[in-house]
Structures are given as C-alpha cells and as structure tokens.
Amino acid sequence: MEQTRLERLYDRECFQEQAQSLLELLGTHLDQTQSGTQEKVLNWNKPENELQFWKDFARQADKGFTGSSLTDFFVNTLSHTIHTHHPRYVGHQVTSPAPPTTLTAMLGALLNNGMAIYEMGMAPTALERIVTDRLCEKIGYDQNSRGLLTSGGTLANLTALLMARQSRVSYDAWQEGLQNQLGILVSEEAHYCVDRAAKIMGLGEAGILSVPVTKDYAMDTNALKEVYQKAKAEGIEVFALVGSAPSTATGVYDPLEEQAAFAKEYGLWFHVDAAHGGAAIFSEDYKYLMKGAEQADSVVIDGHKMMLMPTLTTALLYKNGQDGQQTFSQKASYLLEDTTEEDWYNGAKRTFECTKTMTSLHWYLLMELYGIEVFDEYVTRQYDLGRSFAEQIQADPDFELGLQPQSNIVCFRYVKEDTTEEELNRLNAQIRQKALETGRFYLVQTRLKEKQFLRCTLMNPFTTPEHLQELLAHLRP
Ligand SMILES: Cc1ncc(COP(=O)(O)O)c(C=O)c1O
The missing domain is CATH 3.90.1150.170 (Aspartate Aminotransferase, domain 1)
Known part of the structure; x- marks a missing residue:
C-alpha cells in the first residue's frame, strides 16, 4: 500500500538515507572549507536574487521528497551560505562549530525535549546543572552560585538585568510596574542589546546612563562617578552597572575589578557581558582579562562565540542562586508548582523561555567529555x-x-x-x-x-x- 505523505515524512529508512547523504555532503564540505581549498568563503548574491532563487527552487522541487529535491536543497544551502569553517572566514563573532556539536544539535532536534519542566528533559536539565556549576567554578564563584542556559547573549543580558532589577530596586518592579525612573550604567561601547534590554524593561533613553570610554576604548572608570552622581541628582534610581568583556566593536575588555569596586561601593548589581570573551576564563595566558568577574553578580558567556558551539546557546551565571528564583515571580500553575525547596530542575522558573532547545548537550559534550583544555x-x-x-x-x-x-x-x-x-x-x-x-x-x-x-x-x-x-x-x- 502506498504511504501517505505523513507516513513518508516519518519513514525511518527514508530518514536514514537522507541523513547519510547529508553526512557525505558535510564531510566533503568540511574537507574543502577547513583546508581552504574551496575558492570562496561565500558566493555573494544580492538579496532580491537570493529571494528569487529560493522561490524558483520551491516551485520546481519534487514535493514529498520523492525525487532528489532534498539533496538538491542541502547542496544549494551549502553553496548559498557563508562558510564558517573556512580559514578565510575572519568576519563576525559566530564560531566555526566543532563538528561533534552538530551531532548533539541533531540529537536534540530529534528528541525535542522542551525542558520547561524537569520531566520534559531530564538529561539536558541535569547536564545544564553540571556545566553551569563548572562555569561558575571557573569564574571563581562559590557553591551558592547557579546558572542557566538560554537562547543567545541578547536574551541572557535581558534576563540578567531583570534579575538585577528584582534584586536591587527598592520595590517589586516585576509585579508593580515602574514607579520611578530607573537607570543602568553602561559603556558607550557596549553591545546594542544592553540598550535594547533596558528599553524593553521600560527604562527609556533616560535610563541608559552612558559612560564614556578612554582612548583605549575601555570604560573610563574615572567618569563613572560623575555619570552616577548626575543621574542620582536627577532622581534616577540607578540599580546596575554593566561591564563588557570585551566590547563588540573593538574587542577591548572593561576594567572589571575597578567596576566591581564601584558597584560594591554604591550597592549596584554588577553584570559582566562576557558574551564574546568570557571563555578567556579557560585560557592560562588570557584569564587575567576576566579578573574581577568573580566579584560580579552575573556573567554572560555565549557558547556559539568562543566556546565552539552551534548557534544559539548562552550561559547566564550568577553569584547568588536565590536571585535566579526571583526574576520571574509570575505564576503558571500548569507548569510551576510552588515549593520551598530549590527546584533547580524546573528550568522555566528561572529562564525567560518556556520551551527551550536542549543545548546543554553541546556544553556537556565539549566540557565534560572532550575536556575544557x-x-x-x-x-x-x-x-x-x-x-x-x-x-x-x-x-x-x-x-x-x-x-x-x-x-x-x-x-x-x-x-x-x-x-x-x-x-x-x-x-x-x-x-x-x-x-x-x-x-x-x-x-x-x-x-x-x-x-x-x-x-x-x-x-x-x-x-x-x-x-x-x-x-x-x-x-x-
Ligand atoms: C558583547 C556582546 N554581547 C551580546 C551580544 C549578543 O549576543 P547574541 O548574538 O548571542 O544574542 C554580542 C554579539 O555579538 C556581543 O558581542
């Protein structure tokens, strides 16, 4: 009897054939890109032409994967995308993922454990705890620290600032909404997502207290006090200081120790956006650049930047585990039961996301099985x-x-x-x-x-x- 379309889509043999053909293609792709023998890193195409190409491709394809259209789709995707494994790829901060992590990406995609609650992702939840504990330890945090994985530095920075607001503002801004003008101190060279996070939180332009940089593009900590005092004089309740490790455009690390001292003196939450360069904690030669992060209340490290993983995965580490429990105090009774124990295993309580991807598989594979060296x-x-x-x-x-x-x-x-x-x-x-x-x-x-x-x-x-x-x-x- 002929298979229905749905049956064909889920056919095990068909899947394995397709997977084998993709693996062959990826093997050749890695050969040609990693060795640099492939002439181009990308075949530039104007956006309109690219759009037309894919419209035409869909029109001409055999529907239902009956012909070679799936392989053609793979082949065309390869030739119409940028090749991060090519040694002449020297552009953005997205890494050339370690090939084994593409296998964990496939494993996670097929299993599709949503992870919002423990039973919807037992293994990835446990792995997440192991890898975030290990990252906390490498940062220099103690046993009270915790961490979580989320989808990208942008979301992680927003989560950290929400955590900061719950911890340091004089009232419950999450429940009551903003009662006054709040502000964060951040370098003028910080990634734009910090500005965006502040605006999402309702701080507006007035709440982004931009601190100038020195001639070397690091935050000018001499100017910090002046910006802070001016904001206070204007009645702004300043609750956080954000350091960049490093800032995106220049790759320069802020003086984290000086920032930590300032934050401590004025009772501010100190957040380090180490999306790009947090992985320096693993480098014997360069870990000095992260000195001071151990005093931060929170640190963000992207897996898809200097940690060799595919997009999109970010670790948010925080010094005091309890802070993570308070960020989102809303109720979703079908998911979240009230409990007095620290249910670290129910991820949705602490992350912005409800359903999330099982990216802890990549972190565990590289950190625990391959080795942090x-x-x-x-x-x-x-x-x-x-x-x-x-x-x-x-x-x-x-x-x-x-x-x-x-x-x-x-x-x-x-x-x-x-x-x-x-x-x-x-x-x-x-x-x-x-x-x-x-x-x-x-x-x-x-x-x-x-x-x-x-x-x-x-x-x-x-x-x-x-x-x-x-x-x-x-x-x-
Ligand atoms: C310092 C810094 N923070 C945050 C981000 C945003 O991270 P993501 O692209 O993972 O959202 C970037 C991205 O380049 C960055 O360089």
Missing part, C-alpha cells in the same frame, strides 16, 4: 593570532591599526598619504564591499571615532598568519 587551546591560539595580525598590520605602510587588540578582534584600515579622512572612510567602505562581493575572504567593518575601519574577528581555528598576510594583499586597492 580545548578552550584554553582555542582562546589562547585565537588571541595570540590577533596580536600577531596586529604586528603584520603595523609592519605594512598601507594599513593602520585602529587599536592594540586585547582579544581576537582586530580593527584596521587602509591609509594613503594626502587623503582626507572623508576620502579614507569612503575608500575603506569600498574595500570592504569589494571583499564581500569577491568572496575570497569574509571580514566586516566598524566605525570608531568617526573613522571607518575594517574589522576581523579571528574565530576560525585554522586561520594562520599566512592567510592574514594574503588578506592584506587582497585588500590593497
């Missing part, structure tokens, strides 16, 4: 590479370094004698656009103090100084 190796290698790339730039008269890199984020620009700043900005924007369209390398751009810079984040564990030398030659107009 791999993060020391990775972070140290990439941060060292940032420093050596800076030396290459400084040795080349056609390029100028934006600032000394502290991490694997390097900002630089093409320079030419007798050229105005305006013209240099235009030239560098053109260089970036040409690189994007050529597709041999992928890098990004940023503005620092009105100057247009090219920006590399050295995420790929196979990028070498030779690739970066070639990049400079490639960019020269």
Whole structure:
C-alpha cells in the first residue's frame, strides 16, 4: 500500500538515507572549507536574487521528497551560505562549530525535549546543572552560585538585568510596574542589546546612563562617578552597572575589578557581558582579562562565540542562586508548582523561555567529555593570532591599526598619504564591499571615532598568519 505523505515524512529508512547523504555532503564540505581549498568563503548574491532563487527552487522541487529535491536543497544551502569553517572566514563573532556539536544539535532536534519542566528533559536539565556549576567554578564563584542556559547573549543580558532589577530596586518592579525612573550604567561601547534590554524593561533613553570610554576604548572608570552622581541628582534610581568583556566593536575588555569596586561601593548589581570573551576564563595566558568577574553578580558567556558551539546557546551565571528564583515571580500553575525547596530542575522558573532547545548537550559534550583544555587551546591560539595580525598590520605602510587588540578582534584600515579622512572612510567602505562581493575572504567593518575601519574577528581555528598576510594583499586597492 502506498504511504501517505505523513507516513513518508516519518519513514525511518527514508530518514536514514537522507541523513547519510547529508553526512557525505558535510564531510566533503568540511574537507574543502577547513583546508581552504574551496575558492570562496561565500558566493555573494544580492538579496532580491537570493529571494528569487529560493522561490524558483520551491516551485520546481519534487514535493514529498520523492525525487532528489532534498539533496538538491542541502547542496544549494551549502553553496548559498557563508562558510564558517573556512580559514578565510575572519568576519563576525559566530564560531566555526566543532563538528561533534552538530551531532548533539541533531540529537536534540530529534528528541525535542522542551525542558520547561524537569520531566520534559531530564538529561539536558541535569547536564545544564553540571556545566553551569563548572562555569561558575571557573569564574571563581562559590557553591551558592547557579546558572542557566538560554537562547543567545541578547536574551541572557535581558534576563540578567531583570534579575538585577528584582534584586536591587527598592520595590517589586516585576509585579508593580515602574514607579520611578530607573537607570543602568553602561559603556558607550557596549553591545546594542544592553540598550535594547533596558528599553524593553521600560527604562527609556533616560535610563541608559552612558559612560564614556578612554582612548583605549575601555570604560573610563574615572567618569563613572560623575555619570552616577548626575543621574542620582536627577532622581534616577540607578540599580546596575554593566561591564563588557570585551566590547563588540573593538574587542577591548572593561576594567572589571575597578567596576566591581564601584558597584560594591554604591550597592549596584554588577553584570559582566562576557558574551564574546568570557571563555578567556579557560585560557592560562588570557584569564587575567576576566579578573574581577568573580566579584560580579552575573556573567554572560555565549557558547556559539568562543566556546565552539552551534548557534544559539548562552550561559547566564550568577553569584547568588536565590536571585535566579526571583526574576520571574509570575505564576503558571500548569507548569510551576510552588515549593520551598530549590527546584533547580524546573528550568522555566528561572529562564525567560518556556520551551527551550536542549543545548546543554553541546556544553556537556565539549566540557565534560572532550575536556575544557580545548578552550584554553582555542582562546589562547585565537588571541595570540590577533596580536600577531596586529604586528603584520603595523609592519605594512598601507594599513593602520585602529587599536592594540586585547582579544581576537582586530580593527584596521587602509591609509594613503594626502587623503582626507572623508576620502579614507569612503575608500575603506569600498574595500570592504569589494571583499564581500569577491568572496575570497569574509571580514566586516566598524566605525570608531568617526573613522571607518575594517574589522576581523579571528574565530576560525585554522586561520594562520599566512592567510592574514594574503588578506592584506587582497585588500590593497
Ligand atoms: C558583547 C556582546 N554581547 C551580546 C551580544 C549578543 O549576543 P547574541 O548574538 O548571542 O544574542 C554580542 C554579539 O555579538 C556581543 O558581542
């Protein structure tokens, strides 16, 4: 008897065949990208053309997976996407995921345990506790600390600020709504999601107390007191200070110890947005950059950045486990029973999300089964590479370094004698656009103090100084 469409969709043999064909394709993809033999990191296509391509593809495909359309879909997806495993991928902060973590992604997707309550994800809940405990320990927290995993740094920062508000504001803003103007202190170089989180929380522009940076792009802690006192004088109830570790555009870490001391003196919640560089806690050579995070009330670390995992997974670690129980004091009686014991195993009580992805599988696989030494190796290698790339730039008269890199984020620009700043900005924007369209390398751009810079984040564990030398030659107009 012929299978119905639904039966075919769930057919075990069919699934295994498809999976094998995808595995073959991914194996070849890894060969060609990791070795750098594939010519391009991305085949640039204009948005309208890309849209049309996929509309046409759907129109022509065999429906119901009866023909080769699924394999064609895989093949086309590969050729129409950016290749993070290519050593000439030196652009954004999304990592080249360790291939075994794509298997845990598949496992999690098929099992689809929603995790909001314990029985909807027993294993991933236990794994989450193990890995967050381990991260807390590496940060330097004690036994009272706890953590959770959530979908992305943006959501984790929002959750941390909600936790901060419940802990430090003089009334219950979650239940009563805002009764006065609240404010957070944050560097002008912080990731825009902090600004967004504050606005979601109803703080408005007036609640974002922007602290200037020094000439080295770290928060100017000398200016901190002035900004704080001005806000207080205006009647703003300041409840949190956010540090960046590092900030996104420049890769510069804020002086966390000084920030921690300030927060302590004024009774503020100290939150460290270490979405990018929190993994430095694993690096023997670079853990000094995270010094002070052990005094923070909360720290955010992205798994899909410097922890080699696929998108989207973030750890939010907090010093006092009880703070996590108070963030969302609302009731959802069908899910959440009131209890006096610390039911760490009912995740929805502490996370913004109800249903969430089983991403603890990736963390456990890498941290507990593979071994945390791999993060020391990775972070140290990439941060060292940032420093050596800076030396290459400084040795080349056609390029100028934006600032000394502290991490694997390097900002630089093409320079030419007798050229105005305006013209240099235009030239560098053109260089970036040409690189994007050529597709041999992928890098990004940023503005620092009105100057247009090219920006590399050295995420790929196979990028070498030779690739970066070639990049400079490639960019020269
Ligand atoms: C410092 C910092 N915080 C937060 C984020 C946002 O994280 P996500 O993209 O995981 O939401 C980023 C992303 O680049 C970042 O660099």
